[in-house]
Amino acid sequence: MNEYLARPNQGQELSRQRKNWFTPLSSLQIRDFRWLWFGYFLFFHGMQSQMVAGGWLVYTMTSSPLALGLVAAGWGVPMLMLSLFGGAIADRRQKRNLLLVMQVGIFLTSLIITALIQTNLITLWHLVVSSMIFGTFFAFIMPARQAFIVELVGKEEITNAIALSSVAMNICRIGSPALAGLLLKLIGIPGVYWMISASYLIVILTTLMIPPGGTMILRPSVPLMEDVLEGLRYVRGNATIFILLIVAFVPIVVAMPYQMLMPVFVKTVFKAGETSLGILMSAVGIGALSGSSLIAALGNFHRKGMLMLLSGMIFGVFLIFFGLTNSMTPAFIYLLFVGGGNSLYITLTNTLLMNNTPQELMGRVMSIFMMTFGLMPLGVLPASALAEFFGAPPTVIVGGALLFLFLLIVSIMKPGIRRL
Secondary structure: OOOEOOOOOHHHHHHHHHOOOOOOOHHHHOHHHHHHHHHHHHHHHHHHHHHHHHHHHHHHHHOOHHHHHHHHHHHHHHHHHHHHHHHHHHOOOOHHHHHHHHHHHHHHHHHHHHHHHHOOOOOHHHHHHHHHHHHHHHHHHHHHHHHHHHHHHOOOOHHHHHHHHHHHHHHHHHHHHHHHHHHHHHOHHHHHHHHHHHHHHHHHHHHHOOOOOOOOOEOOOOOHHHHHHHHHHHHHHOHHHHHHHHHHHHHHHHOHHHHHHHHHHHHHHOOOOHHHHHHHHHHHHHHHHHHHHHHHHHOOOOOHHHHHHHHHHHHHHHHHHHHHOOOHHHHHHHHHHHHHHHHHHHHHHHHHHHHOOOHHHHHHHHHHHHHHHHOHHHHHHHHHHHHHHHOHHHHHHHHHHHHHHHHHHHHHHOHHHHOO
8 A cells, every 4th residue: 555645735724714815826825836936937947048049059050950859859758758757756755855856967967068068069969968868857857846736735726826837937938038049149158058057056946945844755665667557547547637638749749849940930931040039939938928827817717628729729820820921020929829829728738637636646647748748759850850851831830730620629529628
């Protein structure tokens, strides 16, 4: 038998204190979640800056969309292979300590890459290998963090907490790419990477502010593989969870590769530079922030499934519009809707999964959800190859159309999802 130890649920106590009123920042009243949220903010600041600086570095070195795909694939492969084990370990261990160890690993890896860039020793294979290392740490961080949120705030506050986490991420999607694009021009790629490493260091310090005691622990009284299989059996036997995971998977493969092709659009379609790349990436972030802020304000509303499907269709349609334009101004407007639709879609999918998963299986179900991001190479590599031969715009248009058609079919064939 597994033993399950729970810390006092601060979210339940907060809900009792608030009674019938709601604020968009309610879960931030919980001290430990505030530190987790702040660390999440800095973590995604580093990641978004790294996406811009790293993409610019790779494309400057190689002028190849396929090289961009190889670096992205390096990140995705360990996510795909290790996420299930990351979730099982998260259900067995103190999540705060697990997060701390993995964040130290990310900081050290970033520091090494920064030093290689600073000394002009960096090569493409360094970036591919470091991408694989980042993906390995990420496979353990994300399931642990998602399960840790529920542990800190309880299911009463989970919709708000997930939405506020998306707000943090999307603030970074607005500010971090623009800042990175500006700093690339002012201090160069090495300077931006030093900033990224500093962000990862501060994340470690914020995690240290969360007390390690009282964390839920699933005692390892059964083999790790049995815990992994238990999570898979649960997903297979629960039709709602299974469909939600499929719904989460498809956009990652067919639509999200557009992000990796953004440097190609900027250089070859819009004939612009690194500042324009930052501006367009920020447009995605502005739209995404609007979407996640809407969810935070709505709270625990009904028919989340209907809004999830509709927002995904909006994502697909405006991705098509983006692929059809060759001008920066309409591209900026279309990317606002791309970011907003995608943010609503991911936030609601995540929330519905958490609301329908038992606490003791949360890490493992979240690991399968996060594993879908590891499947991105299944879309990135074909998309980058198509962009190599046919161009980035047709590749993005096809991806947007496939996403729209898939969600239209789901909304017709699976009416139960609309009613969630």
